Amino acid sequence: MTERKTTKSTTKKTKTASKSTAKNPSSKAPASNQTENLDIKPYEAGKDEEYMSDAQLEHFESVLKTWKAQLQGDAEETKTYIQDESTSLSDINDRATQEEEFALALRTRDRERKLIRKIDKSLADIASGDYGFCQTCGVEIGLRRLEARPTATQCIDCKTLSEMKEKQTWGHA
Numbered sequence: 001m002t003e004r005k006t007t008k009s010t011t012k013k014t015k016t017a018s019k020s021t022a023k024n025p026s027s028k029a030p031a032s033n034q035t036e037n038l039d040i041k042p043y044e045a046g047k048d049e050e051y052m053s054d055a056q057l058e059h060f061e062s063v064l065k066t067w068k069a070q071l072q073g074d075a076e077e078t079k080t081y082i083q084d085e086s087t088s089l090s091d092i093n094d095r096a097t098q099e100e101e102f103a104l105a106l107r108t109r110d111r112e113r114k115l116i117r118k119i120d121k122s123l124a125d126i127a128s129g130d131y132g133f134c135q136t137c138g139v140e141i142g143l144r145r146l147e148a149r150p151t152a153t154q155c156i157d158c159k160t161l162s163e164m165k166e167k168q169t170w171g172h173a
């Protein structure tokens with residue numbers, strides 16, 4: 001009797017790993033994203049969509065405006081804090097801590113003000129049609145970079161270069 005063995009190829013892996021690799025990569029925002037807590041989804045450009053189309057400009061306008069509103073809220077808090085602290089600095093006990101916090105608040109206020117000015121500049125650029133293009137060399141700054149830094153006015157190359165120059169200037173000062 002010949003036993004018929006149905007040769008099962010055990011080496012054959014029947015399981016085709018059905019891992020869903022189709023995870024949307026664009027949903028992962030870079031860590032350095034300035035506006036990641038704004039809860040605005042990155043813009044999904046269509047295939048043949050023109051750079052800085054009306055829809056894109058609208059998107060960045062809303063990003064900038066939302067961001068500005070948030071910063072203004074923060075700035076208001078910082079202002080109140082500074083005012084409160086200025087009047088209560090008499091408490092000698094934790095004066096050192098207070099002064100440190102006060103200095104920090106002043107720096108925060110400074111940063112908030114600068115950012116708001118930058119945002120205003122970007123909003124003006126949107127209105128004039130300059131938004132999204134490098135102010136130094138004129139190339140497209142790119143959606144990805146703008147998504148991470150909506151106030152960017154230079155392409156990454158020019159930005160890097162001007163930062164290097166800035167360092168040199170400061171070094172000689």
Ligand SMILES: [Zn+2]
Pocket residue numbers: 134135136137138139154155156157158159
């Ligand atoms: Zn450039």
